[in-house]
Amino acid sequence: MNIIGILFLIPAGLLGVQSVEIYTEKPPYIESCRIYEPEFTKCSTRSIQAFMNQVTKGIPEIEKSFGQIDPMKQEQLVFKQDNSDVASIAANLTEMLISGFGKMVIKESKVSKKDFSWLTKIYLPKMRMDGMYKMVGKILLVPLRGAGKIVLEIDDLDILMSTKTRLYERAGFTFYNVTSVKVKLEVGKVRTNMENLFNGRSKEVEEGTNQFFNDNWRDLFEALRPLVVETVERTLLDLLHKTFSIFPASFFVEDIPNSLTLYGRKSKMITD
Ligand SMILES: *[C@@H]1O[C@H](CO)[C@@H](O)[C@H](O)[C@H]1NC(C)=O
Numbered sequence: 596m597n598i599i600g601i602l603f604l605i606p607a608g609l610l611g612v613q614s615v616e617i618y619t620e621k622p623p624y625i626e627s628c629r630i631y632e633p634e635f636t637k638c639s640t641r642s643i644q645a646f647m648n649q650v651t652k653g654i655p656e657i658e659k660s661f662g663q664i665d666p667m668k669q670e671q672l673v674f675k676q677d678n679s680d681v682a683s684i685a686a687n688l689t690e691m692l693i694s695g696f697g698k699m700v701i702k703e704s705k706v707s708k709k710d711f712s713w714l715t716k717i718y719l720p721k722m723r724m725d726g727m728y729k730m731v732g733k734i735l736l737v738p739l740r741g742a743g744k745i746v747l748e749i750d751d752l753d754i755l756m757s758t759k760t761r762l763y764e765r766a767g768f769t770f771y772n773v774t775s776v777k778v779k780l781e782v783g784k785v786r787t788n789m790e791n792l793f794n795g796r797s798k799e800v801e802e803g804t805n806q807f808f809n810d811n812w813r814d815l816f817e818a819l820r821p822l823v824v825e826t827v828e829r830t831l832l833d834l835l836h837k838t839f840s841i842f843p844a845s846f847f848v849e850d851i852p853n854s855l856t857l858y859g860r861k862s863k864m865i866t867d
């Protein structure tokens with residue numbers, strides 16, 4: 596890897612800012628596109644796909660701040676939902692391992708000329724979440740109280756991702772601050788298994804319930820949808836925020852305006 600292209604920003608002493616490495620030279624695996632020219636979306640889709648392939652293969656600076664992409668670890672998720680017909684659950688998921696993002700297909704990558712937000716269509720042939728759960732509540736009218744291993748597997752996952760960004764300047768480059776990620780999900784098929792659903796009181800009832808959930812997987816997914824959406828949003832926000840604090844936005848969108856031009860005087864500049 597080409598070390599010369601990386602600038603090491605030393606912590607700014609007083610503020611105790613974490614040291615961040617940024618690329619100051621565009622690596623060859625990034626294709627630049629021009630947003631003010633025709634066919635930008637086509638170019639951007641191709642560019643982001645190739646870039647994500649490289650991220651999956653491993654970019655040391657991303658692995659250092661984010662960890663491995665596939666499978667990826669996620670810290671705990673605390674989840675509560677009371678206002679739904681199909682589910683009222685409080686769940687904690689811990690020790691989560693999410694697989695499938697390595698086979699991410701970028702179907703379309705649009706960037707807004709107005710505010711440089713993104714609209715991205717992503718497809719995953721398969722996503723799998725493994726973890727430990729703790730759950731109290733009701734799913735499909737089944738009262739649950741248990742803790743144990745959970746596996747959730749989704750085939751043919753379509754993700755429509757809306758990403759908000761704010762541009763800023765650093766070391767003479769324009770960067771994206773990825774500030775929010777919202778997703779809409781469509782699934783082909785869902786399988787789950789939860790061990791110890793009734794605190795181990797009856798193995799048979801547990802198996803029967805898991806079977807029931809899988810027989811009614813569409814309803815089950817609707818019940819769990821907010822939980823899955825939150826997991827995917829958090830994962831993508833974390834990944835994208837970290838990735839785009841390392842790679843300047845101008846590597847991807849060559850003719851991106853700088854933040855001063857886009858926002859006027861209210862823009863933010865980091866001088867370190
Ligand atoms: C989840 O964790 C929170 C705090 O960590 C706790 O207050 C809550 O009771 C837990 N929920 C379940 C269902 O265990």
Ligand SMILES: *[C@@H]1O[C@H](CO)[C@@H](O)[C@H](O)[C@H]1NC(C)=O
Nearest residue numbers: 761762763772773774863865
């Ligand atoms: C990015 O945005 C967040 C808030 O959304 C803010 O706290 C943070 O300081 C911003 N980072 C940069 C580098 O502008």
